[in-house]
Each structure stands twice: as C-alpha cells, then as structure tokens.
Amino acid sequence: MASRTTPPVLDTRALNRATLARQLLLSRAELSARDAVTHLLGLQAQNVRPPYFQLHARLARFEPAELAGLMESREVVRMVTMRSTIHTHTAYDALTLRPLVQPARDREIDHFRKGLAGVDLDRLADRARAFVDSAPRTMAEIRADLLEEWPGADPQSLSVAARCRLPLVQVTPRGVWGRSGQVRLTTVENWLGRPAGAAQPVDDLVLRYLAAFGPASVKDMQTWAGLTRLREAFERLRPGLAVFRDERRVELFDLPDAPRPGADTPAPPRFLPEFDNLLLSHADRTRLVAPEVKGRSWTGNQAHCTLLVDGFLAGLWRLEGAALTVELFGSVPKAAEQEIVAEGEKLIADMGAPPGGTGRPAPAVRFAPIRH
Secondary structure, three states, rough: OOOOOOOOOOOOOHHHHHHHHOOOOOOOOOOOOHHHHOOOOEEEEEOOOOOHHHHOOOOOOOHHHHHHHHHHHHOOOEEEEEEEEEEEEEHHHHHHHHHHHHHHHHHHEEEEEEHHHHOOOOHHHHHHHHHHEEEEEEEEHHHHHHHHHHHOHHHHHHHHHHHHHHHHHEOOOOOOOOOOOOOOOEEHHHHHHHOOOOOOOHHHHHHHHHHEEEEEEEHHHHHHHHOOOOOOHHHHHHHHHHEEEEEOOOEEOOOOOOOOOOOOOOOOOEOOOOOHHHHHHOOOOOOOOOOHHHOOOOEEEEEEOOEEEEOOOEEEEEOOOOOEEEEOOOOOOOHHHHHHHHHHHHHHHHHHHOOOOOOOOOEEEEEEEOOO
C-alpha cells in the first residue's frame, strides 16, 4: 500500500492568519448579521452584550439594531448548545444543533445523579415542558414546580436536569440591545412554532466548523462542540479535505478552497468581547494566544474583553460610556498604537454612549497599566 505523502506544515502565524480570515477578522465582511451568525455557527452569549460586539468586530455595516431585530422576530435565539454554554443561533441551528449535542447534555446530568435519587427524568422532562410551554418561566419557577413533585430532591440538580433534558431558549426582551429583562425560558419548539426535527448530520457540521475555525484538528472541533468521537467523521471526509500539520506535528484538516492568507498578511487591531468563540474553539490556542500571555484574559472563571494586535492576544479593554480603557500586556510599535486608537474610536462611536453634546464627554481612548 502506498504511503501517504507528508502533509505540509502550517506555522503559528499561518494558522493565525487562516483562522482570522475564517472569523472575518482580517477585514470586516459585507455580510448581514444573520448570515454572519450562520457562518460563525453561533455567537457565544453567556452575557447579553457580547454577541453585538462580536459582530461589530467582524461586519462592515453592523448596527446593534440589526441583531436586536433578529432576536425580536425570532430569527435568532439564545440557548444552551456547545460546551453547555449559551449561544446565539439562527432558528435552523437552534433546532438542529441541540439534538446533536444532546448526548453531552445527558452526560452532564450524570454529575448530579445523587441529588436526583428517585426522580424519573422522563417524567421530569414532560412536566417541565408542559410548565414552560404554557408560559415562559424563570428557572426559580421551574425549580419550584418540580419540587412540588419531588420535594426530597436537590433543587439545583432538578434545575440542571430540566436545562439538560429540554432545549430551552431565553425569550425576549432578554438579549435585545438597549432593553433588559429577566431570564425567562420556554422550549425552542414552542418559541419558534415548529418541531426540532433531526440533528444536523455530523459530517455537514465538520465542514461548517472548518469553514469558520479551520484549519483544525479533530481535538480542536471536539473542544468547540463539547463532543467526543468525531474522528470517524473526519476520516469519512478525509478524501475531500486538505491535510496539514502544525509545528507540533498535529494533523490539521481544512476545506481545500478555504482562504489561507500568507503569514505576512496585515491583521488590524480588533476589540473582542468576553467569551468570544475565537479564543474558545481550539484545543491548542497558541495560534492566537502566545504562551507568555496564556491565562491573562481570565480572572477565576470570569473572562475579560480582549484586544488582538497583529492577530494575537495583546491586552484587555473596557468601555464605559464614551471612554475606552486599553490595558496592554506589553509595548507595541507606535503605528500599532495609532491603529488601536482608531479602532477604539470606531468602537466608541458605534457601540458606546453617544459622544459630544451637553453633559456628554467626547470619545476618549486611554492606555492604562495592566490590572490583571
């Protein structure tokens, strides 16, 4: 049997530029918010505002009202999918991704079995579904209703079981820019008015993941999805994929015609919100995070807003009204500093408090010592 040819090596900068291109971060894309959410396979949405900042960093003509309108028209929804975290998904992905990751949600319940002694999980799912589909409910209300039938169970375990067994969405106004609302939940089928249907074919999802996050290893995709045993899907697809290795000799897969810009391609500064999927969707994150700054974008389990300079994690930021504070991990060239200021002023103008006017401060970008 003829041996496979040795795959070409992609160094760290080549992987960086390829990933940034897939993530629409080398240059802002002329896409609608809906098309961008589809391409990116959803937006990490543990907090309300990050999806809007994710799209601002990636789209040429984005305005928060566009995504807010999609939320209100139910074309996109907020729900738990990959890695047991909340994502903003298109209606199609909400209905078809959740069934695919359901095995991971079922395994999550196993960690709470002690608190669910004597609880029939099928009965729990039926009761919780009827309760939330009669009207959107808070998690406290769901827990209280379940405790009526299982008073001896652990309340938190009941909550986890309901969240894992049911595809619950956060209904609006939660998630709508400029509005606030308590988290209230109903099933995705009830909110969208249609059944979930079959899960997305895993092979199709592999191709979509590579389009948004490639080149990538099997382990990279498993990290993104919170799933295991994806090797078989990659092997089925191997004949139609491009194959590479990174500098550690890890095998990477990619779509043959996907963009892989040169390592010297300019990468402008980009302000990313906390929990941006760019920094969470690979097992090996050195393509974006140099070893010397690993862990510096987190304090405990809280992620900070991050700044990319030359395509790599270079600092943190916070926006307060019309004031943007940038904390760099190290020095940057003067030209890069000027680019950071220009990008920061755009962020303030588009996403901060309106500048100018009586009593309103002018937009300001300031650099401060790192606090984390």
